[in-house]
Amino acid sequence: MNDNGTKGQDRLYQDLARNLIEELATGQYPIGARLPAERELAIKYNVSRPTVREAIIALEVQGMVEVKVGSGAYVRRLPGSDDLPGFNVSAFELTEGRLLFEGEAAALAATQVTDEDIAEIEKLVDEIAHENNDPGGTEQADRKFHLAIAKATRNTAIYNAIEHLWDLRATSPEAALLHEKARSANIKPVVDEHTAILNALRARDANAARSAMRAHLAQVIDSLLFATEERAIEEARRNAQAKRARYSQAT
Amino acid sequence: MNDNGTKGQDRLYQDLARNLIEELATGQYPIGARLPAERELAIKYNVSRPTVREAIIALEVQGMVEVKVGSGAYVRRLPGSDDLPGFNVSAFELTEGRLLFEGEAAALAATQVTDEDIAEIEKLVDEIAHENNDPGGTEQADRKFHLAIAKATRNTAIYNAIEHLWDLRATSPEAALLHEKARSANIKPVVDEHTAILNALRARDANAARSAMRAHLAQVIDSLLFATEERAIEEARRNAQAKRARYSQAT
DNA sequence: TCAATATAATTGGTATGACCAACGAGGTGG
DNA sequence: CCACCTCGTTGGTCATACCAATTATATTGA
The missing domain is CATH 1.20.120.530 (GntR ligand-binding domain-like)
Structure with a gap:
């Protein structure tokens, strides 16, 4: 019931959020792109829609996506591009x-x-x-x-x-x-x-x-x-x- | 269907999250305290349990609470105590x-x-x-x-x-x-x-x-x-x- | 023909109810 | 007195239904 390769914690939504972040980071969804619909993601990852929603909210709270009602979730910022502003400071x-x-x-x-x-x-x-x-x-x-x-x-x-x-x-x-x-x-x-x-x-x-x-x-x-x-x-x-x-x- | 005084955006969970954060900030739930059960919160705020879950996940992602399966959601950090280190800078x-x-x-x-x-x-x-x-x-x-x-x-x-x-x-x-x-x-x-x-x-x-x-x-x-x-x-x-x-x- | 409008399909938002698994308090037996 | 068990509480997840906003499509009128 979890066809991805991540280790399962207690909460499914975290696995899914990690997966989505991974996909954002690898450029599968560039900035401005629309994520697949919740119902599609639910099917793709073999989870329920509420779980998909929880994962998307986790991304939303971190500012990675913006959810537009009736339209979809859009990529706002790639993970790692902003949340660690001083990462490469020598x-x-x-x-x-x-x-x-x-x-x-x-x-x-x-x-x-x-x-x-x-x-x-x-x-x-x-x-x-x-x-x-x-x-x-x-x-x-x-x-x-x-x-x-x-x-x-x-x-x-x-x-x-x-x-x-x-x-x-x-x-x-x-x-x-x-x-x-x-x-x-x-x-x-x-x-x-x-x-x-x-x-x-x-x-x-x-x-x-x-x-x-x-x-x-x-x-x-x-x-x-x-x-x-x-x-x-x-x-x-x-x-x-x-x-x-x-x-x-x-x- | 929303007995609190906040203006309703598009998403209910955001209102609820704001309310909860407010209650954390005002000391209703000190660090380490357990939040009411999801079902209770749902009744108290007159929303569904999924909505309560979404709000709690929003807090969890921001590190304000820690959710323990089968036990409850516990306050980890008061809002503004750490993420806004310079709050009183004039x-x-x-x-x-x-x-x-x-x-x-x-x-x-x-x-x-x-x-x-x-x-x-x-x-x-x-x-x-x-x-x-x-x-x-x-x-x-x-x-x-x-x-x-x-x-x-x-x-x-x-x-x-x-x-x-x-x-x-x-x-x-x-x-x-x-x-x-x-x-x-x-x-x-x-x-x-x-x-x-x-x-x-x-x-x-x-x-x-x-x-x-x-x-x-x-x-x-x-x-x-x-x-x-x-x-x-x-x-x-x-x-x-x-x-x-x-x-x-x-x- | 084309543009404004009406309609249908898609998509997110929320609610309900159900069942499972982890936890914990309190009872039970050793 | 302690180990163990039971059962109620709590979070985790799912399936389904319906609403509202958006978007695509068809229709209509000029």
């Missing part, structure tokens, strides 16, 4: 953006920062140092450090945007991977850089804070470059291994 | 953030901008001028203008973050309202400011682009201030009216 773009934005945020924060903020940021610097000794750390302290500075701007929008940039990293597996590699290869100087930023904030020196933040993120970009090379070397090694394997097999 | 914070970030973006864009970018931005400046003559315009051209500059940075992360800031406005009704008021009261100078930014980009002058962008957004902040006062005056007027009404009623 680690370099991300850090360059952070260099610009967090630099300014740090400058603004220097003019707004309170003693409580300073105290919190101090704690986070310690935490970062501690986290570095622990291999496999998740860089949570680093994130908190940067967000604490964003928070010190006393501007929710700025905080929000910077948080957004950090979240982008998570949505881009490539960027996350590269950062992880960079982190494991480059540990010591980071604490000094963070301390420099903290000192600038302590002094309420906007220009110094901007400079220190930019210097820090420029350093991150450098380490990313280094990690990229490392990765290239590893890839070459893997290729060589694979080649040897093919060779020995052929022999 | 128009001022937003524009201050844009001043900082878009200023830097403009500076970077000045070093990266292509002739095609320039041509597109020129068109958008014209479009903005045109849009200003049309009362009730949606400021779409303005948005496009700023995003085109963000795009000219050739940095997806920057583009993404700036787009995020614009989207924040939409999620904050208060900010959107204030902007609308400000726009209707302050039209003429905007074109000149946009032209100034365009000229700086044409000249590939990063500092000039940053300055022009900052000046433009500083001007926006001014108009927001003006609109705020206007609104305060209106509110005072309304209060006075209400007071008079209460007075005459008491008399």
Whole structure:
């Protein structure tokens, strides 16, 4: 009673929705095209019309199709074209953006920062140092450090945007991977850089804070470059291994 | 056959979903709580069970509830608690953030901008001028203008973050309202400011682009201030009216 | 001949009722 | 007291029917 190849969860409509999304993604129904009628889909997928309706509503809520009464369901947006807006953001773009934005945020924060903020940021610097000794750390302290500075701007929008940039990293597996590699290869100087930023904030020196933040993120970009090379070397090694394997097999 | 007060679109399930979301938002069903059974909801809202199911699926797709077979639908997340992270961002914070970030973006864009970018931005400046003559315009051209500059940075992360800031406005009704008021009261100078930014980009002058962008957004902040006062005056007027009404009623 | 109109077919919207499967509370027997 | 069973509740799905909006087709009138 389910002639498609997907694993059956509890709810049929989810299977069907997945199938339809798949078909949208593979271009079977281009933007603007009309989906087959509900009754047709019901026959095609061997389910009842209510189930088809549930699946179509799932797509509709996600903005993938638009249902016109008496006419049909029309493709509005291909899956994956919009719902993951930052999917292809590279680690370099991300850090360059952070260099610009967090630099300014740090400058603004220097003019707004309170003693409580300073105290919190101090704690986070310690935490970062501690986290570095622990291999496999998740860089949570680093994130908190940067967000604490964003928070010190006393501007929710700025905080929000910077948080957004950090979240982008998570949505881009490539960027996350590269950062992880960079982190494991480059540990010591980071604490000094963070301390420099903290000192600038302590002094309420906007220009110094901007400079220190930019210097820090420029350093991150450098380490990313280094990690990229490392990765290239590893890839070459893997290729060589694979080649040897093919060779020995052929022999 | 619809005892609630919402206006009926074409689809009943949407009305019901809106009602349920409203009830979630007002705390009638806290996180973890179980919604009434489908059959109960059907009776309560005087709709059929399939319609109730469709509405619940709409909530489920949006991650607001989790449906457990044979048990019920449970609240996972209150609407607005996560999907609208910037709900309380004020128009001022937003524009201050844009001043900082878009200023830097403009500076970077000045070093990266292509002739095609320039041509597109020129068109958008014209479009903005045109849009200003049309009362009730949606400021779409303005948005496009700023995003085109963000795009000219050739940095997806920057583009993404700036787009995020614009989207924040939409999620904050208060900010959107204030902007609308400000726009209707302050039209003429905007074109000149946009032209100034365009000229700086044409000249590939990063500092000039940053300055022009900052000046433009500083001007926006001014108009927001003006609109705020206007609104305060209106509110005072309304209060006075209400007071008079209460007075005459008491008399 | 052609365009306006009337009619029929198609399509989504909703309702009803039925049956199944998963879950859970409460009773039952060990 | 605990394991087990039973049965009512709940969601999952289906089949069918009818309504309303849309669209295609046929008809009619100029």
